[in-house]
Amino acid sequence: MNTPAQRDAAVLRAENLGRSVPEKVLVENATFEVFRGETLAIVGPSGSGKTSLLRLLNRLDEPTSGTVSLDGQDYRQIPPRDLRRRVGMVMQRPFLFPGSVADNLRFGPRQRGENLTDERIEKLLAGVGLAEYRSRDVANLSGGEAQRVSFARTLANSPEALLLDEPTSALDEDSKREVEQIILQIGREQGIACVLVTHDPAQASRLAQRVVVMEAGRIVRAGKIGEVIRA
Amino acid sequence: MLKHLLSNQLQLGLAQAAVAALAALAVVLLARKRGIQLVSELTIAMVRGLVQIVAVGSILLLLLRSPSWTSAFLLIAMIVAAGATSARRAKAMPQAFQVSTWAIACGAGSVIAIMVLAGVIDTPITALVPVGSMLIANAMNTNGLALNRFRSDVLAHVGEVEAALALGADGKNSVAPYVQGAFEASLIPAIDSLRSLGIVWIPGLMAGMLLSGARPVYAAIYQFVVLAMIFAASGLTSLVSTLMMRARVMSPAEQLILRPGQKTAGS
Numbered sequence: 001m002n003t004p005a006q007r008d009a010a011v012l013r014a015e016n017l018g019r020s021v022p023e024k025v026l027v028e029n030a031t032f033e034v035f036r037g038e039t040l041a042i043v044g045p046s047g048s049g050k051t052s053l054l055r056l057l058n059r060l061d062e063p064t065s066g067t068v069s070l071d072g073q074d075y076r077q078i079p080p081r082d083l084r085r086r087v088g089m090v091m092q093r094p095f096l097f098p099g100s101v102a103d104n105l106r107f108g109p110r111q112r113g114e115n116l117t118d119e120r121i122e123k124l125l126a127g128v129g130l131a132e133y134r135s136r137d138v139a140n141l142s143g144g145e146a147q148r149v150s151f152a153r154t155l156a157n158s159p160e161a162l163l164l165d166e167p168t169s170a171l172d173e174d175s176k177r178e179v180e181q182i183i184l185q186i187g188r189e190q191g192i193a194c195v196l197v198t199h200d201p202a203q204a205s206r207l208a209q210r211v212v213v214m215e216a217g218r219i220v221r222a223g224k225i226g227e228v229i230r231a
Numbered sequence: 232m233l234k235h236l237l238s239n240q241l242q243l244g245l246a247q248a249a250v251a252a253l254a255a256l257a258v259v260l261l262a263r264k265r266g267i268q269l270v271s272e273l274t275i276a277m278v279r280g281l282v283q284i285v286a287v288g289s290i291l292l293l294l295l296r297s298p299s300w301t302s303a304f305l306l307i308a309m310i311v312a313a314g315a316t317s318a319r320r321a322k323a324m325p326q327a328f329q330v331s332t333w334a335i336a337c338g339a340g341s342v343i344a345i346m347v348l349a350g351v352i353d354t355p356i357t358a359l360v361p362v363g364s365m366l367i368a369n370a371m372n373t374n375g376l377a378l379n380r381f382r383s384d385v386l387a388h389v390g391e392v393e394a395a396l397a398l399g400a401d402g403k404n405s406v407a408p409y410v411q412g413a414f415e416a417s418l419i420p421a422i423d424s425l426r427s428l429g430i431v432w433i434p435g436l437m438a439g440m441l442l443s444g445a446r447p448v449y450a451a452i453y454q455f456v457v458l459a460m461i462f463a464a465s466g467l468t469s470l471v472s473t474l475m476m477r478a479r480v481m482s483p484a485e486q487l488i489l490r491p492g493q494k495t496a497g498s
Contacts, residue, residue, distance in 0.1 A: 088397070107395070154398070
């Protein structure tokens with residue numbers, strides 16, 4: 001149970017969030033909060049609605065019930081482009097755009113007329129362990145490198161919250177560890193609120209402080225990671 | 232050979248149509264052996280095409296003495312029919328019929344209007360309707376190609392489109408690369424027709440003009456004029472349809488509506 005002060009500090013708060021499509025309920029009545037600098041894991045079996053829930057948090061899909069607050073403001077009152085700048089997302093696959101690594105990092109800021117400086121690009125790349133990669137063509141990157149570029153590209157927008165949709169599921173063990181280090185660092189050093197979707201409870205234990213467990217579109221358990229994952 | 236056997240022009244026409252249809256059927260049967268099923272679609276298309284063109288010929292015969300402005304109604308009906316035909320090729324696209332009809336009306340309609348005003352297309356119904364229909368038919372084909380290409384490109388790049396949206400791009404920018412690709416791909420037939428004109432093929436209009444006694448140089452120049460008009464009408468149609476569709480594959484909250492296996496509103 002959070003105190004009123006903690007609830008006010010929530011970066012993201014989902015309230016009775018749900019989404020149904022014809023003949024199927026994808027997410028039902030999901031309520032939770034994520035605080036600054038915290039990582040909340042969403043775990044559950046395939047098809048339990050983890051990704052569907054995550055996509056509602058930056059309004060890539062439209063909720064059919066409930067809503068989300070970002071820093072206390074109903075996100076339907078925030079222009080979608082601004083919302084997605086503030087609530088970044090790293091997908092399961094990196095989906096980099098053709099061109100150089102720097103071109104990819106510049107993409108987000110350019111959407112609002114900002115030009116990312118070379119210095120900032122270097123800093124972002126250093127943060128994901130890819131210093132000197134600025135001019136590389138994304139076509140020549142390994143899967144792990146591409147996913148790390150995807151992190152840097154999202155962080156270039158200076159988000160307040162970060163949605164991570166199984167970001168290591170397509171990576172080998174070494175790349176997975178590197179990406180996990182980045183996730184830990186983002187929460188610890190940048191104070192960004194993270195929501196991590198994973199099917200791997202062990203990964204949730206390594207990276208998150210709290211967890212919600214989903215089954216058939218509903219949250220069936222929630223709490224501190226040590227209590228819920230052990231249970 | 233047929234001309235020696237048949238002296239009646241109508242009988243000759245039907246016999247020629249039967250021989251041409253047999254050639255098309257032979258190709259379909261050949262394709263069937265390779266597992267490509269086109270028999271029913273082609274049979275319906277051929278019968279439909281023949282009935283339609285004979286009907287139009289009959290209507291033209293009736294309208295021959297009508298004032299020129301009546302051809303406007305005929306052309307508008309053709310645009311609507313072209314929009315419906317084109318929309319069927321882009322089934323899963325939102326509001327495909329509206330987009331196709333408006334695009335063909337803007338593309339072919341405006342080129343026809345400008346060319347009539349400029350005196351490039353003659354106003355008698357026997358000139359305006361056949362030339363106008365050529366522009367509309369080509370605009371329809373281009374529109375179908377553009378929408379199909381746009382749809383398949385967006386569906387093949389849902390991840391990239393949503394990655395762009397998730398980074399704060401607006402809906403239009405997120406699908407911009409696929410608008411450009413669809414526009415370029417849809418114009419390949421029109422560009423190739425212009426490029427190979429006179430070398431690979433002598434179009435029917437020019438052949439018809441030569442048969443009716445026009446001077447070869449004028450027939451050739453007018454054929455170029457027609458192909459240039461077709462290119463203009465097709466290009467404008469493709470541009471309008473892809474730009475209109477670009478806005479329709481996104482919801483007001485900049486969410487991608489067009490998804491694999493998803494039915495869209497208004498389709």
